Every structure is written in structure tokens, then in C-alpha cells.
Amino acid sequence: MNYTEFIQSVAARPKVPPGQAEPITRATLETLAERITGGQARDLASQLPEELRGLVDRPTEDPERFGLAEFFQRVQSRAGVDRQVATDAARAVLDTLRESASAKEYGDLVDQLPQEFWQLTGPGTGQLQPRRVGT
Numbered sequence: 034m035n036y037t038e039f040i041q042s043v044a045a046r047p048k049v050p051p052g053q054a055e056p057i058t059r060a061t062l063e064t065l066a067e068r069i070t071g072g073q074a075r076d077l078a079s080q081l082p083e084e085l086r087g088l089v090d091r092p093t094e095d096p097e098r099f100g101l102a103e104f105f106q107r108v109q110s111r112a113g114v115d116r117q118v119a120t121d122a123a124r125a126v127l128d129t130l131r132e133s134a135s136a137k138e139y140g141d142l143v144d145q146l147p148q149e150f151w152q153l154t155g156p157g158t159g160q161l162q163p164r165r166v167g168t
Contacts, residue, residue: 034133036082046125050118057122060111062088064104067097069145077142080134101149127153
């Protein structure tokens with residue numbers, strides 16, 4: 034997915050205000066990069082359009098430890114939107130990321146986030162799934 038397609042995909046999601054897709058995408062990716070390891074940020078960058086790769090560049094390997102409320106606060110502050118728009122739009126960015134990145138890289142990303150982030154991302158790939166008897 035190229036840059037224009039990525040931004041258009043975010044903009045096409047419900048509850049993303051017209052004209053806000055680009056700043057919200059940038060704010061969400063910058064904030065997400067702070068919450069994951071440097072190695073995972075580099076892996077994520079490899080899945081993004083070139084114009085967005087620099088947003089996830091991490092100078093350190095260690096992620097910052099903050100929860101979902103702080104995540105939304107940072108997105109809100111960076112994008113200059115209210116809390117509900119930040120919440121809805123961050124979900125739109127992560128939905129677009131899920132569709133554009135490989136399943137492995139998206140799963141690896143989600144596995145680095147606390148479970149409370151699953152309301153935005155869905156569960157990670159490293160989670161054990163219950164087996165059904167007879168399968």
C-alpha cells in the first residue's frame with residue numbers, strides 16, 4: 034500500500050474527520066513507536082510507505098511503558114484533536130496497518146502491547162488458542 038492509499042484508507046473509516054487522516058496517522062504512528070522496541074519499530078517501518086517510515090524511527094531499543102489512556106492522550110496532543118476523535122482515529126490507523134502489514138509483523142507488533150490495547154488491535158499472534166476436541 035502506498036502513502037496515498039494508506040491515508041485514504043484511514044480517511045475512509047467511520048468517525049475520522051475529513052482532513053484529519055494525515056495528522057492522526059502521523060500522531061498514532063509516532064506514539065505507537067514509543068511503546069514498542071526499537072527492533073519492532075524498524076520492522077514496522079519496513080511495512081509502511083516510505084513517507085511514514087521516519088515516524089517510527091526509534092533512537093533507543095527500550096520501549097516506554099504507558100497504558101492505553103496515555104496512548105490516547107499522546108495521540109490527542111500530537112494531532113490537536115479531542116479525546117474521542119483521537120480514540121476513533123487511532124483505531125482507524127491500526128485497522129489500516131493490520132490490512133497493509135504482513136500478518137507476522139502486525140502480530141509481532143501487537144504481542145509487544147499490553148492486553149488493554151487489544152480493543153484497538155485485536156489479540157496478538159503469540160496467544161494460545163484453545164483447541165477443540167477432535168480437531
